[in-house]
Amino acid sequence: xxxxxxxxxxxxxxxxxxxxxxxxxxxxxxxxxxxxxxxxxxxxxxxxxxxxxxxxxxxxxxxxxxxxxxxxxxxxxxxxxxxxxxxxxxxxxxxxxxxxxxxxxxxxxxxxxxxxxxxxxxxxxxxxxxxxxxxxxxxxxxxxxxxxxxxxxxxxxxxxxxxxxxxxxxxxxxxxxxxxxxxxxxxxxxxxxxxxxxxxxxxxxxxxxxxxxxxxxxxxxxxxxxxxxxxxxxxxxxxxxxxxxxxxxxxxxxxxxxxxxxxxxxxxxxxxxxxxxxxxxxxxxxxxxxxxxxxxxxxxxxxxxxxxxxxxxxxxxxxxxxxxxxxxxxxxxxxxxxxxxxxxxxxxxxxxxxxxxxxxxxxxxxxxxxxxxxxxxxxxxxxxxxxxxxxxxxxxxxxxxxxxxxxxxxxxxxxxxxxxxxxxxxxxxxxxxxxxxxxxxxxxxxxxxxxxxxxxxxxxxxxxxxxxxxxxxxxxxxxxxxxxxxxxxxxxxxxxxxxxxxxxxxxxxxxxxxxxxxxxxxxxxxxxxxxxxxxxxxxxxxxxxxxxxxxxxxxxxxxxxxxxxxxxxxxxxxxxxxxxxxxxxxxxxxxxxxx
Amino acid sequence: xxxxxxxxxxxxxxxxxxxxxxxxxxxxxxxxxxxxxxxxxxxxxxxxxxxxxxxxxxxxxxxxxxxxxxxxxxxxxxxxxxxxxxxxxxxxxxx
Numbered sequence: 001x002x003x004x005x006x007x008x009x010x011x012x013x014x015x016x017x018x019x020x021x022x023x024x025x026x027x028x029x030x031x032x033x034x035x036x037x038x039x040x041x042x043x044x045x046x047x048x049x050x051x052x053x054x055x056x057x058x059x060x061x062x063x064x065x066x067x068x069x070x071x072x073x074x075x076x077x078x079x080x081x082x083x084x085x086x087x088x089x090x091x092x093x094x095x096x097x098x099x100x101x102x103x104x105x106x107x108x109x110x111x112x113x114x115x116x117x118x119x120x121x122x123x124x125x126x127x128x129x130x131x132x133x134x135x136x137x138x139x140x141x142x143x144x145x146x147x148x149x150x151x152x153x154x155x156x157x158x159x160x161x162x163x164x165x166x167x168x169x170x171x172x173x174x175x176x177x178x179x180x181x182x183x184x185x186x187x188x189x190x191x192x193x194x195x196x197x198x199x200x201x202x203x204x205x206x207x208x209x210x211x212x213x214x215x216x217x218x219x220x221x222x223x224x225x226x227x228x229x230x231x232x233x234x235x236x237x238x239x240x241x242x243x244x245x246x247x248x249x250x251x252x253x254x255x256x257x258x259x260x261x262x263x264x265x266x267x268x269x270x271x272x273x274x275x276x277x278x279x280x281x282x283x284x285x286x287x288x289x290x291x292x293x294x295x296x297x298x299x300x301x302x303x304x305x306x307x308x309x310x311x312x313x314x315x316x317x318x319x320x321x322x323x324x325x326x327x328x329x330x331x332x333x334x335x336x337x338x339x340x341x342x343x344x345x346x347x348x349x350x351x352x353x354x355x356x357x358x359x360x361x362x363x364x365x366x367x368x369x370x371x372x373x374x375x376x377x378x379x380x381x382x383x384x385x386x387x388x389x390x391x392x393x394x395x396x397x398x399x400x401x402x403x404x405x406x407x408x409x410x411x412x413x414x415x416x417x418x419x420x421x422x423x424x425x426x427x428x429x430x431x432x433x434x435x436x437x438x439x440x441x442x443x444x445x446x447x448x449x450x451x452x453x454x455x456x457x458x459x460x461x462x463x464x465x466x467x468x469x470x471x472x473x474x475x476x477x478x479x480x481x482x483x484x485x486x487x488x489x490x491x492x493x494x495x496x497x498x499x500x501x502x503x504x505x506x507x508x509x510x511x512x513x514x515x516x517x518x519x520x521x522x523x524x525x526x527x528x529x530x531x532x533x534x535x536x537x538x539x540x541x542x543x544x545x546x547x548x549x550x551x552x553x554x555x556x557x558x559x560x561x562x563x564x565x566x567x568x569x570x571x572x573x574x575x576x577x578x579x580x581x582x583x584x585x586x587x588x589x590x591x592x593x594x595x
Numbered sequence: 596x597x598x599x600x601x602x603x604x605x606x607x608x609x610x611x612x613x614x615x616x617x618x619x620x621x622x623x624x625x626x627x628x629x630x631x632x633x634x635x636x637x638x639x640x641x642x643x644x645x646x647x648x649x650x651x652x653x654x655x656x657x658x659x660x661x662x663x664x665x666x667x668x669x670x671x672x673x674x675x676x677x678x679x680x681x682x683x684x685x686x687x688x689x690x
Contacts, residue, residue, distance in 0.1 A: 074659035078633045081664045085629050088671045089622050093678070194620035207661060220651025238652040240641065273689050275682070285671055289664050296660040338613025583615055584687040591662055 003336075003398050007146045011409060012404035014184050018410075020451045021177045042276050046283025048178035048269045051185065053284070054291060055131075055415030056138020058184060061472035062406050064386030066299035070229075070237035072578040074296075075251040076472060079479075081285060081292055082251070083258020086487075088281035091259055092268040094494045096277040097588045101269055103262045103486060104430045110493040112575055113433060115500035121430045123485035124262045126512065127478050128423050131261075133527075134474035135416040136162070137467050141384050142408040144340040151340050152465075159461045166417040166424075166453055179584070181410045186290055188407020190392040192400050193294050196301045199394060206297035206476075214304075215564050225300055233317040233361030237300065243543035250476075253550030257479025260487030263422045274585035281448055302386055310356035310378060319353040319377075333392030342382035343389075349374040383470050422455045427452035468523040469547075476547040477519055484511035484553025494583070497576045499561050502568040507561030509587045515553035522546035614685040621677055625670050633663040 001009075058080065066073045084085070098106055104124060108117025136155060139162060142156030190206075197209035201221055214221040226236045258264065267284075268277045309331065310320055325331045327515050339345035345354050349372055357364055357380040367373075388408055391400045428449040433440050440448070467474055485508050492499040492507075499507075522539060522548055524531040536545040544552065581587065636644060641655030649657045682688035 071656055071659060072645055074637065074656075077660055081667050082629065082633050085625070085667050085670050089625055089674055210660075211652075211657065222656075223651035226651075238656050246636060248634055251633065251638070275675070275679050278671075278678060282668065282671040282675055285668055289668060292664055293661055317683050353644065462690050583618075586687040587684050588689055 001398070003401060004148065006398045006402040007405045009505070010399070011146060011407040014406040014410060017180055017184075018177050021180050038234070042271065042279040044175065044179060045267070045271055045276075045280050046285075047182045047287050048175040049284040049503050050287035051178040051182035051410075051414050052263055052267065052418050053415070054185065054288060054411055055475065056135050056142075056408070056412035057475035058288075058291060058295075059189060059411035060138045060141065060387050060477050061134075061384045061470055061475075063295045063298040063302070063390075064383035065470060065472050066296055067303040067386055068381075068383055070300075071240055072242045072247065075247055075254060076476075077292055077296060079251045079254025080588035081288060083255040083529040084281055084285040086255060086259040087264070087268075088278060088285075090283050090491055091265065091494070092277040093274045093585065094582045095265060095490070095539070096268055096271060096274050097583075097585060098589060099269075101266070102425070102430060103265055103490070103555070104426065107489055107493065107504065108434075110575065110578065111489075111499075111501045111504040112563045112572070113505065116501055116505050116508075117430065118435055119379075119505050120486065120489065121426050123481070123508055123512050125423060125425050126516065127261065127482040127485065128263070128419050128426075129456060129459055129463075130481060131475055131478035132416060132419050132456060133464045133467060134471045134478065135412050135419065136457075136460050136464040137474060138408070138412040138473040139416065140464070141340070141342065141382075141471075142388060142405065142412060144342070145337065145385070145388055146405045148336060148339050151342055154340070155461060155464060159457055162413060162416045162420070163454065163457050165413055166420040177547075178414060179532040181414045185407040185410045186287070188403045188410070189291050189298075189387075190294060192394065192396055192404060193298050193301075195396050195400065196305070196390070196394045197297060200301055200304065206301070207293040210297035210300055221304070222300065224535045225304050228304065228315060232307065232311075232356065233358035233364035237303065246543040246545055246548050249544060249551045250548035253480045253548055253554075254476060256483035256554050257476075257481075257550055260482035260485070260490070261479070261481075262419050262426075262486065265490075266422070274588050298387065298390060302393060305357070306381075309393065310354065319355045321353050322347055323352065326350060326352065330395050333389055336392070337385055337389055340385070342380070342385050344380035345378050348377055384472075402415060404546065411497075420456055423456045424453040426476060449595050463527050466524075466527050466529055468519075473547060477523070480519070480547060480550025480553065481512065481515055484557055486513040488554050488557040488561065492558070494579065497571055497579050499565045500568055500571045503561040503563075503565030506564040507557040510560040511553045511557030514556050515549055518549045518553075519546045612685055614681065614687060616656050617681060618678065621674065621681075625674055628666065629670060630668040632658055 002251055062076050065076065095106060098109075101108055104117045104120040107120040108114060136159060139158030140151050140155030142159045143149075143161075144151035144155070147154065147157070152282050174184070193206040194204050197203055197206040200214060200216075201209035201212040203209040203212045210221060212221055213219070214224040217224050219227075222238055226238055230236050240247075268280060270278050271280050291395050307315075311317065312320055323332055334343060334345070347354060351372065354377045355371075355373045356374070357368070357376055359368065359373075359376045387406060391404055428445050432448050433445055468477060488511060489508050492504070501506070518540070520526070520532075522532055522534050522536055534540045536547070541552075636655055637659035637674075641653070641659070644654040644658075647654040648658075679688070
């Protein structure tokens with residue numbers, strides 16, 4: 001059976017599983033859509049939340065970014081897990097006690113203002129659409145590889161599949177579908193990592209293998225990796241290179257953003273009890289950590305494998321020949337990925353070999369000249385392909401490759417569909433029904449939901465044609481926006497009675513505006529190329545890159561909210577009572593729909 | 596729009612009982628640890644830990660890529676356990 005059929009089989013089987021579970025689970029619980037999370041054990045709920053949360057960015061993109069940058073991208077690991085501490089300590093139990101279903105409903109009620117609710121909806125839409133762009137990038141790459149077509153066509157086909165998936169309700173918050181998706185994605189991520197860890201270090205646990213011994217050389221794995229990459233003129237893997245200030249702000253932005261993303265927060269509204277909301281956050285992080293502890297091992301080991309393939313006899317010997325790349329089955333993955341347009345090589349000096357090195361490194365100029373090298377010949381290696389190509393790079397059996405394709409699609413589809421549902425409910429429920437046309441019929445509300453879903457996907461595809469970075473970087477921008485707008489409003493709403501309606505609205509608008517402005521100034525207006533005034537290599541504010549600005553945006557939000565609240569009328573007594581009641585678990589009833 | 600979720604008298608009066616200030620103290624301690632392992636050991640204090648080697652690199656690298664995640668897990672479970680105790684102690688747990 002060839003690889004193409006095998007991929008098709010795995011992807012098809014996993015889809016059949018999700019649809020089957022969706023049909024089975026729906027038969028048992030047709031009564032209430034929102035009650036999907038009720039009566040579910042915190043462990044099961046944690047698993048479903050982990051699937052909802054871990055997207056193309058975590059599964060497909062993150063390990064690749066770590067592989068090619070090393071220590072500097074540890075921010076992704078700390079940021080996307082550390083946010084759960086903020087969520088568990090500062091938000092989840094109180095929002096559960098409040099007992100409504102959407103983030104904008106909480107903001108509207110706590111700040112006794114329909115304007116605040118409207119502004120919250122806008123913040124939510126901006127962050128979610130940016131997030132969907134990142135997901136579509138991942139979907140495009142996964143489909144491009146698995147159908148062996150250009151990533152652009154992969155993106156279009158992926159968009160249609162995501163749309164059908166979300167509209168026909170393949171996963172309408174059905175917890176058990178997400179549990180199945182979690183199982184598929186974690187198996188798909190772990191199995192190749194275990195194989196590779198065994199090959200390189202003899203340890204079956206990748207997280208330990210990373211700090212273990214490289215069997216072939218007898219040296220510690222990370223030391224060997226540092227030596228190989230510096231030999232090729234790249235920066236040492238374990239050393240810090242970027243600005244420390246930027247790294248702190250970037251990590252903080254990802255953390256605050258995690259705690260400010262509406263589709264994650266929503267999961268904690270529907271657990272049975274306040275104490276369950278606290279435990280649920282912990283279990284979610286357990287299931288996320290299973291992937292996140294493996295990811296840095298996947299990155300480091302893949303980097304080592306790629307260097308070994310390009311320099312099969314060591315970095316001081318001859319590079320791999322073009323002939324070998326074309327004929328050796330261990331290099332077959334290079335030809336398949338070339339078809340997607342995301343990987344390419346070129347024998348620039350015509351010596352029949354492909355030299356992979358850092359041609360910008362001053363240290364390597366002499367060596368390159370002496371050997372007649374005319375620049376790096378592995379001309380293109382998109383970071384986002386690393387995880388999907390990883391089993392092929394390590395020459396693992398065909399079924400592992402098929403499994404990884406299914407896992408990548410599970411991660412991207414579950415999150416993309418979840419986000420589209422969040423966007424459509426924000427437009428139809430919060431915006432249209434809650435604000436503009438309160439008398440809209442159920443049927444029209446449903447129609448509006450589908451139209452807004454289609455509109456969101458068209459916008460995401462258009463903006464995704466010129467992605468502002470690799471999938472995980474695009475997603476990082478979405479986190480910055482959520483960090484600057486939603487999180488401060490929620491936190492101040494619970495921990496301070498001083499913040500009033502005017503303060504909250506001014507704070508959210510200020511945080512969102514400055515962050516969006518900073519992103520557009522660096523990434524181009526609406527991500528259109530060449531409309532940017534600054535670049536992330538040379539940012540406006542010293543070392544602060546556009547992906548790190550969310551933390552500053554959040555600070556602006558806090559300050560503006562305090563100042564404006566101080567100048568305007570005090571919070572009324574009944575709102576102070578509401579805050580007091582949110583702070584204690586007793587009296588938490590079932591969550592109720594606000595309309 | 597005014598919220599109409601059920602409010603018990605105990606809930607409204609819990610402000611002065613010390614429950615909330617104890618909660619704030621626990622949160623503060625947890626967040627200090629949270630910041631020290633990630634921003635501290637993982638980033639800012641990494642040069643100070645450079646002498647302690649772990650599997651071919653230094654302790655700061657381990658905290659940045661694995662250690663902080665393990666501490667985060669411990670913090671969340673500790674907080675859940677501690678708060679459920681506190682709820683009972685002040686009689687504000689769910690019936």
